[in-house]
Amino acid sequence: MADSPLSASPYEIIGVSADADDAALRAAYRRALRQAHPDTGGDPAAFHAVQRAWAMIGTPEARAAYDRGRGYGTADASREAWAPAAPRARRDSRPLARSYGHPGGFSRERYLELIREWVGRGVTVDDPYDPALVRGAPRDIRHLLADALVEEQTARSLATLGIAYTVWHDLATDAAGPSLPPKLDHLVLGPSGLFAIQSEDWGGEVSLRRTEVVGEVLGRERPVHALAARAKAISRAARVKPTALMVVVPDEHLAEPLQVGGTVRGAVVALVRSSRLASAVREGLPGSAHLGGTEVMEVRSRLQAVVRFA
Template sequence: MPDSPLSDSPYEVLGVPADADAATLRLAYRRALRSAHPDTGGDPERFHAVQLAWELVGTIEARAAFDRGGRAATAEPAHEAWAPAAPKPRRDSRPQARSYGHPGGLSREVYLSLVREWAGRGVTLDDPYDPALVRSAPRDIRHVLADALAEEATARSLANLGIAYTIWHDIATDAAGRGLPPKLDHLVLGPTGLFAIQSEDWGGPVALKRGELVGEVLGGERPIRALAARAKAIGRAARVKPTALVVVVPDDHAGEPLELGGTVRGAAVALVRRSRLASAVREGLPGSPHLGGTEVMEVRSRLQAAVRFA
């Protein structure tokens, strides 16, 4: 199963329906492989995706395992990574950042509500994260689950910033949201500034252009504008001013590890790959002011008094 609920299934990669017979599937694979082969001018990423798709559904055994939700007969079901993870004991004794709130919690609640409503009244869902169920759900429902996973992944990355940083997750705001109760995914405070962060997974590439995100997958959304409105609402309530507005996406959805997009109301704007986020926060963004120790303590006190969780 793909890593994201929004990722194309192997059948979609090969351009066949999920109930295609073996001969049709094999023919589609050969055609896709020829058209994507780098030696004939094809796209190497597409070529790799076609090969992976065939590994997942190219044999009777692999296809049956995939349709049940796993990658192979002996593999663990891939959707276990989609369900809320059980807490794991820490092996690193270094102090972690102070953290408040429940990252991805609201998005998971909304997903569970939407998927049960979509399934219909009287239908019992033994596993709302079952891969076959998720694959068949409308894109807007899969998008909510993808965002929950993105928020949780960001939280894991930010936790290792160290004791100098404080993090709030799932913060309620009075700004407008996309089909969800209005909230800011993460707010990070430390000596390198006050970062308002939105974790996203649109299922495809995005880029910064003239201070806003662009991409076919956005469907008319204006993420930087929405993030700025949420950050402004929180800043107004706490009488603080965010120094950076950051949208973090899966690594393969951004062309550069860190892309800057000017400023909005004095806050530096950036699109950041997930693997680059922690170092970007530690280093600070170009054009984003650092904060002194006394200022960090004052801002933290104001936020602690004003923050409300979604």
């Protein structure tokens, strides 16, 4: 199970409610194990997940520890991974890309607001990143924290592009629509083009079909359509055009490192694993226009004049 706020709990993997008695838990475990067993046509990954879930809640002691938020030695690690990271001294002396804005800041602020609202007025939330609290929250609240984490990971990857690139994070835009965050996650400018990027963790596998991201976990969402609208709002104000629209997801949610589709308003659409992002931007996408040095400087000046942050 991935260390994500959207990861299924061991109860969900086994297929039983968290308040099930020991007999019901054991019966559900055996049923899930049979269904997932590779010898009966099941999925090896699902089989391993069921076994690991049982290790977390299969004994009264392990279950009690998990229910307290300290199960299987993972809760402390989850809390550390989910909370804002403390600044660290750099060991690498290579120049980083020029970066502006606060990656993941909007999503974290919205998460903190909604988690406290969900807990209830007058109730003190000592630790909003406590794994037991996070796991019990509604999916839309956990999704905000998951998005903040992948946005921060994307920012770390983009910083390695080097001084030839400029990166803006959490750009304000009014083109998101009433149900979507009013911002563009990342905008990257360099010799390989102008990339509008959305970082996402939907908690499951997705793929690219022509010019849209699809998957069971998406519901009625149209991520590329929304990304194109956000990018257009900014690029129109700056009188520039993005050369690529990219959606970044955790590695385990995409079967291939990079999927390239068609174009939207002249911008090439791509779905990419987080670990492949920096190299994909540095190399440029197939069919995507590269920019000359003078052109990069002009586009940067135009963007700097109009960019606002969420």
